Amino acid sequence: MISVLVVDDTILYRKLVSDIIGGIPGVRVVGTASNGKIALSRIALLKPDLVTLDVEMPEMNGIEVLEAVKNAKLGTSFLMVSALTPRGAELSLRAIELGAMDVIAKPDGVAVGRDEFAVELKDRIAAFARKGEIRKILTRHESTGPGQPGQAEAGHAVAGKSAADQVVQAQGKSSIPVQRQSPVSRPQDGRSCEIVAIGISTGGPAALLQLIPDLPADLGIPVLVVQHMPPLFTASLANSLQTRGKLPVKEGENGETLKPGVVYLAPGGKHMRVDLGADAMTKILRVTDDPPENHCRPSVDYLFRSVARQYYGRALALVMTGMGDDGARGAGDIRKAGGEVLVQDEGSSVVWGMPGATVALGNADAVFPLGKLASEITTRARRP
Numbered sequence: 001m002i003s004v005l006v007v008d009d010t011i012l013y014r015k016l017v018s019d020i021i022g023g024i025p026g027v028r029v030v031g032t033a034s035n036g037k038i039a040l041s042r043i044a045l046l047k048p049d050l051v052t053l054d055v056e057m058p059e060m061n062g063i064e065v066l067e068a069v070k071n072a073k074l075g076t077s078f079l080m081v082s083a084l085t086p087r088g089a090e091l092s093l094r095a096i097e098l099g100a101m102d103v104i105a106k107p108d109g110v111a112v113g114r115d116e117f118a119v120e121l122k123d124r125i126a127a128f129a130r131k132g133e134i135r136k137i138l139t140r141h142e143s144t145g146p147g148q149p150g151q152a153e154a155g156h157a158v159a160g161k162s163a164a165d166q167v168v169q170a171q172g173k174s175s176i177p178v179q180r181q182s183p184v185s186r187p188q189d190g191r192s193c194e195i196v197a198i199g200i201s202t203g204g205p206a207a208l209l210q211l212i213p214d215l216p217a218d219l220g221i222p223v224l225v226v227q228h229m230p231p232l233f234t235a236s237l238a239n240s241l242q243t244r245g246k247l248p249v250k251e252g253e254n255g256e257t258l259k260p261g262v263v264y265l266a267p268g269g270k271h272m273r274v275d276l277g278a279d280a281m282t283k284i285l286r287v288t289d290d291p292p293e294n295h296c297r298p299s300v301d302y303l304f305r306s307v308a309r310q311y312y313g314r315a316l317a318l319v320m321t322g323m324g325d326d327g328a329r330g331a332g333d334i335r336k337a338g339g340e341v342l343v344q345d346e347g348s349s350v351v352w353g354m355p356g357a358t359v360a361l362g363n364a365d366a367v368f369p370l371g372k373l374a375s376e377i378t379t380r381a382r383r384p
Contacts, residue, residue: 002129003030005048007039007065008081009057013106017052017081020118027125036060040068043076050128052121053100055082055091063091066098077101079124084108089236096205097240101128101350103205105230123323127202127351192383193316193340194221195258195274197307199300199330201228201322203350205237207370211320212263213245214374221381222283223247223263224272224307226298228322231268238265254287266298273306283310294326300354304330313338316380318373319364321349325357332363342376345369 004021006029008014018029030046033039037059043051055062062080069076080095080103082088092103102124107117200207204227215223227234234251241249241263252264252272266272270287277284286306293299300319304327307315317334319327321344331341341364343355348370358364368376 002027002050002125003046003048004028004125005031005033005039005042005046005051007033007036007051007057007062008054009034010054013054013081016107016114016117017121020121021052021125024122024125026129036062036065036068039065043069043074044072047074048076050077050079050125052079052081053095055080055088055095061091063094063098066095066100070098077128079104079121079128081106081121084230084232086232086236089232090239092233093205093236093240097209101206102203103233105233123351124202127323131350191314193311193380194314195307195311196221196223196316196318196377196381197303197334198223198225198318198320199304199322199327199354200225200318200320201296201324201326201351201354203321204228206350207321207344207348208237208241209244210370211374212241212247212249215245215247215263216378217246218261219247219378219381220260222258222260224252224266224274224303225263226266226272226300226303226327228296228298228326229268234265234268238263241265252285252287254285256285258283258285266303269297271298271302273303274310275306276310294324296324296326300327301330305333308333308337308339311337311339315339316377317341318343318377319355319358320344320370320373321351322354323351324353327354328357328361328363331358332361335363335365340365340380342373343367344373 004027006014006017014032018032021027021029030048031042033042035057053062053065066078078100080092080100082092082103082105084105096103104120104124107114208227227237238249238251247261247263249263251267257277264285267287271290273286275284275286293302304317315334317331317339319331334341341358343358343364345367346352349355359367
């Protein structure tokens with residue numbers, strides 16, 4: 001049973017979140033708090049597994065709560081619940097830097113409805129529960145030692161590429177060879193890639209805050225990112241990545257020319273794709289209001305298809321942590337066009353939905369832990 005403490009300064013949201021969580025099997029609300037000071041005392045007393053934490057509160061805001069809990073080493077996980085405001089988005093990204101597992105936007109009746117909020121909240125809690133199961137697998141594996149029954153089971157999991165397989169491989173920091181369903185022609189194998197396209201969702205901000213700063217300043221190719229986030233949040237994420245990394249990071253703008261060594265994030269609530277410019281040679285960005293795909297806008301599949309068309313045999317795609325299967329079919333388009341697809345492993349993903357779906361469809365070339373992806377990108381960008 002997963003215990004959850006609900007923290008929000010508005011009684012309406014405390015009740016809404018509590019009611020949604022109360023309907024999830026295997027999860028129970030053990031208490032609520034109306035401000036950060038009360039939350040700290042109840043975290044110490046109740047020791048909840050997870051805290052849903054409002055960002056902006058009187059007395060003590062969500063950031064101050066996270067800092068206090070971190071200093072006290074209380075060992076609780078946090079899911080941020082933020083209003084769709086520039087200030088809320090900025091604080092939410094700071095919370096993720098401090099270790100919060102993810103952020104979801106409060107329903108406002110316009111950009112985010114209550115039903116959508118309920119789905120997002122349930123999905124994040126399911127992801128948290130899944131990570132708990134993975135930690136149990138790791139604990140069993142570490143406690144058995146060489147030659148013990150538990151390790152034999154883990155070895156069998158490696159062959160079957162199950163959740164345990166991904167965890168064990170991630171511990172070893174090695175890539176996982178992927179069984180593809182059908183061979184794909186690679187007319188330009190061995191050449192350096194000329195673009196990186198990344199699809200990412202649940203758990204993505206924290207993963208990107210590790211990945212992008214690890215890329216070198218002289219990478220020399222554009223990096224396009226679709227992160228499933230609401231409007232305003234992607235702008236804050238771009239600013240945070242810009243200050244932490246070596247590459248310029250910005251939200252993509254309609255009609256702008258792609259430049260090497262720049263990271264472009266699809267704006268929240270908009271699709272982003274690559275098109276040819278007026279000279280039929282220059283690559284430009286298109287930011288559109290086309291219909292959602294896979295219930296997403298921006299959509300990873302939408303971006304990947306365009307990259308496959310415009311960078312035949314010269315594209316590298318990454319499918320990273322995220323709920324659902326957006327990007328799995330687009331990754332197939334990248335590979336059919338002679339490009340390469342890497343996916344983040346389950347052990348380092350908050351949710352192995354998008355990466356797992358890509359592997360299941362036979363559309364991945366290799367699986368790597370998060371900590372190795374930057375070096376893999378750099379290697380492929382610098383091939384002779």
